[in-house]
Amino acid sequence: MFVRTVRALRELICGRSPHDRPAGAAGSESGPHPDRGAVTAETAMVLPAVVLMLAVVLAGGAAAATQVRCEEAAGAAARVIARGESEEAAVEEARSIAGERARISVGLRQGRAEAEVVMPAPGILADWGGLELSATASTLTEGVVLDDR
Numbered sequence: 001m002f003v004r005t006v007r008a009l010r011e012l013i014c015g016r017s018p019h020d021r022p023a024g025a026a027g028s029e030s031g032p033h034p035d036r037g038a039v040t041a042e043t044a045m046v047l048p049a050v051v052l053m054l055a056v057v058l059a060g061g062a063a064a065a066t067q068v069r070c071e072e073a074a075g076a077a078a079r080v081i082a083r084g085e086s087e088e089a090a091v092e093e094a095r096s097i098a099g100e101r102a103r104i105s106v107g108l109r110q111g112r113a114e115a116e117v118v119m120p121a122p123g124i125l126a127d128w129g130g131l132e133l134s135a136t137a138s139t140l141t142e143g144v145v146l147d148d149r
Helices: 002-014 038-082 087-098 124-129 142-147
Strands: 103-109 112-120 132-140
Touching: 038 087, 038 103, 038 112, 038 124, 038 132, 087 103, 087 112
Parallel strands: none
Antiparallel strands: 103 112, 112 132
16 A cells, blocks of 8 residues: 555656556566665665765764773872872872773973873774864962962
8 A cells, every 4th residue: 555655656757657568568567666676775885874974973973982991090090190200100090990002191391281182083084084183281380279378
């Protein structure tokens, strides 16, 4: 029933009726339909694009999560330096959050503890575009805060 309704609507839109075709002609009720297999061909053409789009969307979500990890790691490393602990302890703290692939730099500059974390983006974003995610954080050292009181 549904197929007949769709065919009738298609023929109405195209300006033809089922009575315009001779019996047994291609596309008539008694012969094979001219669009047979078209959906399979269209799906085969579109499916790679859909898979690629899904991969990019998922990689974008993973990149957002990785960016949050970069920011958390930079903030934690800056806090460790601000407390007066060693740079090695700050790098270790940041690496525990960001992971082994992260490049971490920490230091004291003009009374501020600063940290930077740089990581490659996950998935196809890094593979195809070489995208790197980075975050910096800085805070006053505890000695500066105590001196200002």
